Amino acid sequence: MSIHEECGVFGVWTPEPAGAAELCYYGLFALQHRGQESCGIVVNDDGVFASHKDAGLLGEVFTPELLGRMPRGNMAVGHVRYGTTGGSGRRNCQPIEVNHQKGKMALCHNGNLSNAARLRDRLELSGAIFHTTSDTEIIAYIVTQKRLKAPSIEAALCAAMEELEGAYSLALMSAQKLIAARDPYGFRPLCYGELPGGGYAVASESCALSAIGAKFLRDLDPGEILVFGPEGVASHREHCGKKPRRLCVFEYIYFARPDSVVDGVSVHGARLRAGELLAERHPADADLVIGVPDSGLDAALGFSRASGIPYGIGLIKNKYIGRTFISPTQSQRLDQVRIKLSAIEAAVRGKRLVLVDDSIVRGTTSGRIVGLLREAGAREIHLRISAPPFMNPCYYGTDIDSREHLIACKHTAEETARIIGADSLGYLPVEVLPELAGTDGICTACFDGRYPTPIPADTRKDRFERRLSEVISR
Known part of the structure; x- marks a missing residue:
C-alpha cells in the first residue's frame, strides 16, 4: 500500500469565448499527479453547460476529437480525482452538476469533509436524494439549499461554509461567475493567476497556471472566497482568520509537483x-x-x-503506467x-x-x-x-x-x-x-495525532458505499 494523491481542481474565466475547455484540459494535465482515477470538465457557453466525465486518465478520457466538439465557452471547471470519500468509478466523477430554479452550478472539490456522514444523514432525512457517494455532492446540496435565501451564489457558498468541517478547496461555476474557495484551515492548496489575454484561472497548484501561460498572482487565504467576472476579482473574507492555519505538510513531502509553490514555499x-x-x-x-x-x-x-x-x-x-493499467492476477505471480x-x-x-x-x-x-x-x-x-x-x-x-x-x-x-x-x-x-x-501553521495529525477538527465517528473510506449496499439488500 502506498499513499495516494489528492484530487486536483482547475477553473478558468475569460472575457470572451476563448477555448475554455482546452485551457482547462491543459491545466488539469499539469495536475494529473493529484488524481488518476477519473476526470471531468464542464464548459459554460453563454449560460449553457456542456460536460464530459469518465474514469481514466485525461489522455484516455479527452481525445482531440472530443475536445474539438466541446463549445469554446468563456468559463470552465475541471477535476482529476483520487477518491478519499466514496467509491471509484464514473458515478463519482466530478465536476458535480446541479440544475436548480435558482440557476445552474458545476462544483469541483479537493479535500475531505470530516463531518460528511453527519451532514449526509441530515440531508437524507430532510428528503435529499444522492446520486453519488462523494462528499462533493454534500457540498453541492448545502450550497443549493442556502441559495434559496441568499442574494447570490457566493453568499450561498459563504453560508454553506458555516456548516462544513474539514478540508475543501473548491472551484465552482454558475451561469455567470467562476468562484474559488478555500476552507478556513487552508488544509489543501488553491491559487489563482491572470491569463495573458485577459481573464483568470484557479488551480490546486501553481504548476497548472504555468502550463497555460497564466501569471501566478497569489494563493487564496484560508477561508477566502474569490469571485471572477467582468468586473475583475472580488474577495470575500468573512471566514478568514477564524481558524488556525493548518496546511497539510504532506503537500510539501509528496503530493505537490516539485515545480509548484504552495503558500509561498x-x-x-x-x-x-x-x-x-x-x-x-x-x-x-x-x-x-x-x-x-x-x-x-x-x-x-x-x-x-x-x-x-x-x-x-x-x-x-x-512513466507509461497509470492507475488504469491491468493489475497482474495472482496466478501470474x-x-x-x-x-x-x-x-x-x-x-x-x-x-x-x-x-x-x-x-x-x-x-x-x-x-x-x-x-x-x-x-x-x-x-x-x-x-x-x-x-x-x-x-x-x-x-x-x-x-x-x-x-x-x-x-x-x-x-x-x-x-x-x-x-x-x-x-x-x-x-x-x-x-x-x-x-x-517555513511556518508552524501545518497539519501533522497523521504523524502526531493533533487533529484540528473533531474526529468523525465512522472513518471508513467506503462508508457511503456500504450504506448504499445495505439499503439495496433490504
Missing part, C-alpha cells in the same frame, strides 16, 4: 531541506545516495548535498513494483546505498524496492524517509484510514528495517516539519 526547496535534515539526524556511511522516483529524488539530492555522499540514479520508473520500477545494476552493484523515499505505510512496497536493489547487487541499503512515521489516520483527504495497516504503529524503526530488509532506517523527526513549510 517552493515544493522543490522543501524537499531538498527534508533531505538535508535527514542527513543531519540520520547520517550513514555509504557510497551513493539514490531516491525512489519521483518524490524521493529531491530529498535524495538534499541528503547528498548535506552529507557529501555522491548522488546518483539507481531506480528507473516506468508478478510483482507490481517490478512493473513500475527497475534497478540500474551498473549503478548499484557492490555499493553501500542511502535510499531515500517519501513514506512507509505498510512496509510492503519498501520491502520490494529494497529487494530489487539487493538482487541488483547492492551491498548495503540504508533507508531514509523524508517524513515522520505514520501513526494515525487522516480525515482531511490523505488516504490513510486505519491504524491497523500502519507498520509504524506496531514496530520500532529497527524492527521495521529488519522486516523490509534494510540495514538501517531513519525517519524525519516530526519536530522539524515547520522548517520545511
Whole structure:
C-alpha cells in the first residue's frame, strides 16, 4: 500500500469565448499527479453547460476529437480525482452538476469533509436524494439549499461554509461567475493567476497556471472566497482568520509537483531541506545516495548535498503506467513494483546505498524496492524517509484510514528495517516539519495525532458505499 494523491481542481474565466475547455484540459494535465482515477470538465457557453466525465486518465478520457466538439465557452471547471470519500468509478466523477430554479452550478472539490456522514444523514432525512457517494455532492446540496435565501451564489457558498468541517478547496461555476474557495484551515492548496489575454484561472497548484501561460498572482487565504467576472476579482473574507492555519505538510513531502509553490514555499526547496535534515539526524556511511522516483529524488539530492555522499540514479520508473493499467492476477505471480520500477545494476552493484523515499505505510512496497536493489547487487541499503512515521489516520483527504495497516504503529524503526530488509532506517523527526513549510501553521495529525477538527465517528473510506449496499439488500 502506498499513499495516494489528492484530487486536483482547475477553473478558468475569460472575457470572451476563448477555448475554455482546452485551457482547462491543459491545466488539469499539469495536475494529473493529484488524481488518476477519473476526470471531468464542464464548459459554460453563454449560460449553457456542456460536460464530459469518465474514469481514466485525461489522455484516455479527452481525445482531440472530443475536445474539438466541446463549445469554446468563456468559463470552465475541471477535476482529476483520487477518491478519499466514496467509491471509484464514473458515478463519482466530478465536476458535480446541479440544475436548480435558482440557476445552474458545476462544483469541483479537493479535500475531505470530516463531518460528511453527519451532514449526509441530515440531508437524507430532510428528503435529499444522492446520486453519488462523494462528499462533493454534500457540498453541492448545502450550497443549493442556502441559495434559496441568499442574494447570490457566493453568499450561498459563504453560508454553506458555516456548516462544513474539514478540508475543501473548491472551484465552482454558475451561469455567470467562476468562484474559488478555500476552507478556513487552508488544509489543501488553491491559487489563482491572470491569463495573458485577459481573464483568470484557479488551480490546486501553481504548476497548472504555468502550463497555460497564466501569471501566478497569489494563493487564496484560508477561508477566502474569490469571485471572477467582468468586473475583475472580488474577495470575500468573512471566514478568514477564524481558524488556525493548518496546511497539510504532506503537500510539501509528496503530493505537490516539485515545480509548484504552495503558500509561498517552493515544493522543490522543501524537499531538498527534508533531505538535508535527514542527513543531519540520520547520517550513514555509504557510497551513493539514490531516491525512489519521483518524490524521493529531491530529498535524495538534499541528503547528498548535506552529507557529501555522491548522488546518483539507481531506480528507473516506468512513466507509461497509470492507475488504469491491468493489475497482474495472482496466478501470474508478478510483482507490481517490478512493473513500475527497475534497478540500474551498473549503478548499484557492490555499493553501500542511502535510499531515500517519501513514506512507509505498510512496509510492503519498501520491502520490494529494497529487494530489487539487493538482487541488483547492492551491498548495503540504508533507508531514509523524508517524513515522520505514520501513526494515525487522516480525515482531511490523505488516504490513510486505519491504524491497523500502519507498520509504524506496531514496530520500532529497527524492527521495521529488519522486516523490509534494510540495514538501517531513519525517519524525519516530526519536530522539524515547520522548517520545511517555513511556518508552524501545518497539519501533522497523521504523524502526531493533533487533529484540528473533531474526529468523525465512522472513518471508513467506503462508508457511503456500504450504506448504499445495505439499503439495496433490504
